[in-house]
Amino acid sequence: MIDTNIELLKGIANQLRIHSITSTTAAGSGHPTSCMSAADVVATLFFGHMRYDPKNPHYHNNDRFILSKGHAAPVLYAAWAETGLFPTSELLKLRKFSSDFEGHPTPRLPFVDVATGSLGQGLSIGVGMALAARLDSLDYNTYVLLGDGEIAEGAVWEAASLAGIYKLKNLIAVVDANRLGQSQATAFGHDIGVYRKRFEAFGWRVEDVDGHDIEEILEVLSGVGLNDQPLAIIARTYKGAGVSFVQDKDGWHGKPLNKDEAAKALAELQPSAISGIGVSIPSPSLLPAPNNSAPAGYPPLNYKPGDSVATREAYGNALARIGETDQRIVAMDGDTKNSTYSEKFMKKFPARFTECFIAEQCMVGVAVGFGVRGKVPFASTFAAFFTRTYDQIRVAGISQANLKLVGSHVGVSIGEDGPSQMGLEDLAMMRAITGGVVLYPSDAVSTEKLVEQMAQTKGICYLRTTRPKTPVIYRNDEPFPIGGAKVLRQNAGDKVTVIAAGITLVEAIKAADALKNEGIGITVIDAYSIKPLARDVIRAAAQKTNNLVVTVEDHYAEGGLGDTVAGELSADGIKVHKLAVTALPRSGKAEELLAHFGIDAAAIVKKVKSLS
Ligand SMILES: Cc1ncc(C[n+]2csc(CCOP(=O)(O)OP(=O)(O)O)c2C)c(N)n1
Ligand SMILES: [Mg+2]
Secondary structure: OOOHHHHHHHHHHHHHHHHHHHHHHHHOOOOHHHHHHHHHHHHHHHHHOOOOOOOOOOOOOOOEEEEOOHHHHHHHHHHHHHHOOOOHHHHHHOOOOOOOOOOOOOOOOOOOOOOOOOOOOHHHHHHHHHHHHHHOOOOOOEEEEEEOOHHHOHHHHHHHHHHHHOOOOOEEEEEEEOOEOOOOEOOOOOOHHHHHHHHHHOOOEEEEEEOOOHHHHHHHHOOOOOOOOOEEEEEEOOOOOOOOOOOOOOOOOOOOOOHHHHHHHHHHHHHHOOOOOOOOOOOOOOOOOOOOOOOOOOOOOOOOOOOEEEHHHHHHHHHHHHOOOOOOEEEEEOOOHHHHOOHHHHHHOHHHEEEOOOOHHHHHHHHHHHHHOOOEEEEEEEHHHHHHHHHHHHHHHHOOOOEEEEEEOEOHHHOOOOHHHOEOOHHHHHHOOOOOEEEOOOOHHHHHHHHHHHHHOOOEEEEEOOOOEEEOOOOOOOOOOOOOOEEEEOOOOOOEEEEEOOHHHHHHHHHHHHHHHOOOOEEEEEOOEEEOOOHHHHHHHHHHOOOEEEEEEEEEOOOOHHHHHHHHHHHHOOEEEEEEEOOOOOOOOHHHHHHHOOOOHHHHHHHHHHHO
16 A cells, blocks of 8 residues: 555655755764664654654653664754754754754753663663553653664663563564674674564564565554554664665765765755655644652651661661652662662552562663653662663763662671672762762661652762661751761860761761770761762861861772762862772671771771871
């Protein structure tokens, strides 16, 4: 069945190819051939299938589109220009400093939900969005366009697995199988059966199409949502399709056409190109918007001084408590929920909890996906296991995502399980995230208050929790603003300011008591906000102790609390002596390890005496 609609979509696809070529030629860089293989699929989705309001890309029930192969950004920009959202002349500003049409998509543009370009991340974010649609009873679909080279990434298959497990029929992956990657052919080229088997193994319904045959693409898309499986469309395409001298040729990845080549290409494409402007796009159904507004307040907490509660458990208590009034909160975990205590939230609000199984990269993507749909996602696992998903966290920073990460089992204080389970690099890693917040509470009250702060603060916030129980030292009504610190001990004549957080704060207090008995005073500060650091509070205290500071942390010496304090206060002439883990840990009792690595009360006492 050939009708005018198909001719129109073919024409729009060529118009998208033209924009992709002219914008990359004007920029002098970019990936035109990666755009051209996908042009027919993109034109069909945007002008023949998806339901959305092109004037309002953020409308809550619009179909979502994630360009996971982010280097094909020009074709995405071209599609939105052809919907009429902005003038097509803007496309010529591609990759210029003064323009938001960056080399790879970022949410600086209103129609981009998440940054892409680090390949392999889009599908897990799509899983989060599809789960959010289900939670909010909305009927939008989420479409994710991937490259055939890209799907070598393990994170793609973590996401494929989860989508299959949760039967996300509102999630559609389209693989642009153009046979080529960056430097050579992809491993499986046009052996479409390999991709079919892989997706099928993860519980997907799979269709393969000629990715340049609009009629076939439309027909397959008409089956979206037919059964209860996610749908993978393997589109057999040619890189550079539509222009004879680049089509299916190796050596054209990431290379713009020069002016003469562009003119030749346009001569081939122009006769059949049609603008999409004015083409009517199906509207999304009218369903109520979810209530994603912040609550007026949270229920009170109720600890008694001297109670002994692990901060990881207080995290679970906090989430279950504030989840009552804050409908935006959702949580996810990677099969550690009985250790991180996120299970306390799951038991109370099962529909708002996603078990991601042991797939941390996918878990962070899922959280980012929920975040862009207006939720406040808390993702938890052992701090050590966030290291493997650092790229997702880094890119979430570029996405300016609203993401809450909670890492438990930090430092040598976890004891017997040994070094593979100890988070000893997490502060360094999380401090380096642009605009991120890093929190490290020492007792149950401060943990709960900081979880409230995280929920109320947009952006990426990391909370570091401890395995052993620690005493409750704060009153239930004590405020814990992000960027604050608590001066717990301070007297005239103190010799040194000791700065600690988490388990080492407990040790610092013990050290202060021991030293007091010997007539030596120290100032003790709880630096629960590692980033931003309470610079003024710390500087003022340090100046009263002869500019002498000792930091104590259950983290490697590189990039943790000590480096933070030193980095922030070196210009003020303050001398920072670091006590931290400086060698490879091993299994043992928590106390033994804290002593062995010189971060317990005795080590603090010794250090203070050596300085006074
Ligand atoms: C994680 C990651 N590794 C490497 C790259 C560099 N890179 C950009 S595009 C590309 C090839 C992608 O091939 P494919 O997915 O087949 O996309 P195509 O351009 O063929 O559509 C590579 C290796 C990247 N952007 N991200
Ligand atoms: Mg490819």
